[in-house]
Amino acid sequence: MTASYRQPGVVLTDRRFTVPLDHDDPAGEKIELYAREVVASGRADQDLPWLVYLQGGPGFGANRFIGKPAWLGRALQDFRVLLLDQRGTGASTPANRQTLPLRGGPAEQAEYLTHFRADSIVRDCEAIRPQVTGGAPWTALGQSFGGFCTVSYLSLAPEGLSAALITGGLPSLDAHADDVYRAAYPRIARKVAAHYARYPQDVERARRIAEHLLAHEVVLPNGYRLTVEAFQSLGNVLGGSEGSHRLHYLLEDAFVPTPQGPALSDAFQEEVQGMLSFAGHPLWALVHESIYGQDERPTNWSAQRIRAEFPQFDAAEALAEGRPLPLTGETMFPWQFETDPALRPLRETAEALAARTGWTPLYDRARLAANEVPVAAAVYHDDMYVDTAHSLRTARAIRGLRTWVTDEFEHDGVRAGGPRVLDRLLAMVRDEV
Known part of the structure; x- marks a missing residue:
């Protein structure tokens, strides 16, 4: 009907x-x-x-x-x-x-x-x-x-x-997923550099937020644990036509004064929650790397493994060296199945998909x-x-x-x-x- x-x-x-x-x-x-x-x-x-x-x-x-x-x-x-x-x-x-x-x-x-x-x-x-x-x-x-x-x-x-x-x-x-992400990380770095060139004030804003997250445990209203790595993943928006501007407006009013000192505002947390949560599209998280599977090799958390080849994306090192905070892009990491309450029950399922071999050609x-x-x-x-x-x-x-x-x-x-x-x-x- x-x-x-x-x-x-x-x-x-x-x-x-x-x-x-x-x-x-x-x-x-x-x-x-x-x-x-x-x-x-x-x-x-x-x-x-x-x-x-x-x-x-x-x-x-x-x-x-x-x-x-x-x-x-x-x-x-x-x-x-x-x-x-x-x-x-x-x-x-x-x-x-x-x-x-x-x-x-x-x-x-x-x-x-x-x-x-x-x-x-x-x-x-x-x-x-x-x-x-x-x-x-x-x-x-x-x-x-x-x-x-x-x-x-x-x-x-x-x-x-x-x-x-x-x-x-x-x-x-x-291309195996490894090839895809090996090509992706330099592009991500270029988009992040372009954002900071457009909005140089965001260098210090992003650094301040990252330092706050290193010193405080922040849990968003929906139960999402906002870690530094999770904050870095907001760089995913930089691939869209309005993404850089959206990120800039998000960062500019991140903090409010409280009796305990500066804190991430409710408004900031609410918007970040909507940007990071996979509750509305969990399949993206589960099958994203498998769209590149076409042979006997597992994808095996490719984005996480290949990131190790690009140490400039390490947040702690960047902060210690006084470099702008690196952001990441369209990448799926195993820790996201721990920080996101919509994905936590599916962690073992994701692990099984990451370990799967024998993908059929597409x-x-x-x-x-x-x-x-x-x-x-x-x-x-x-x-x-x-x-x-x-x-x-x-x-x-x-x-x-x-x-x-x-x-x-x-x-x-x-x-x-x-x-x-x-x-x-x-x-x-x-x-x-």
Whole structure:
């Protein structure tokens, strides 16, 4: 049963689908997928081609738009859009600290989560596409991890695609997680240096906060233990178009005077809590490194191990040497399963995933080399989250793929400059530019 309703300029329809947990066992356990169909109000009765949106992440549900902001308004000029909550996210069958114990212990939970990677998401798309389009191929728009999924789509089921649009999401086809993070840490350092150059007053502010955290135990209202390492991880926001400014405003009013001396304000703690908690997207924490697993090697907490190769990220050393506090980026560390109450019950599950071997390949080089689907990709120069060199090597491996390399946008260009970004990519796959 579907339900339709209206927002300014759009008609929305809730769609629900049942798919196998394991597509290699179609008669086995089923899970539910949720998606929101969106069409422009004046075109609700028209027969339009479809665009399926694959959200970044992993572990995030599709955007909950109001009306048609960002890229959506441009898409609705040409398409009926399906905003898919990828398996385990949003209103699809959830996977979190509350539901995963239904699977059994940590080993069973980890085995369950092996079905939440890009290959399963692509097979979900193919399972529901006939019900949505009547069998016609559709255009995929993949942002960040959604772009990884789109490259898997081109590898596994290109017949389902009429075109593919990728924004900030061309993955390496063969890099181990170690290679990904070894390339990432220098980019993170550049973004942090750029932030301190833009806001030099934040050097002392960040140092003062770090020193306070070293001297005091701070527990946020939701039970999150705010350590220096956790504070450093706020650097993750620096990969977005507004991230540096957001971080600056967070730091400028961190302290308030109290009878016991300066303390981190309630307002600061409340905002930091929202930025650090994984309660709304625990899958990101659990499966993030596994999206790079494609061979016999475990990921084995790659970001933590590779960080040791970059001693400049050690907070204590930086403070002792009088250097600006280093911040970290899109990295998942084992200590986060101790500091975050939403993740603590899942620590053993995360350990089991980190130790797992025998990951199946996500990309088919031969099929990509023979690709016939029109593909265009926005590659953001010095993207904090996806290595530009990795992306360009992949672009050369996909037959017919056209790239638009730009430093006009950060990783979230499809949000910050959505109409222009989508217009450019559509023109490229249509050979209009």
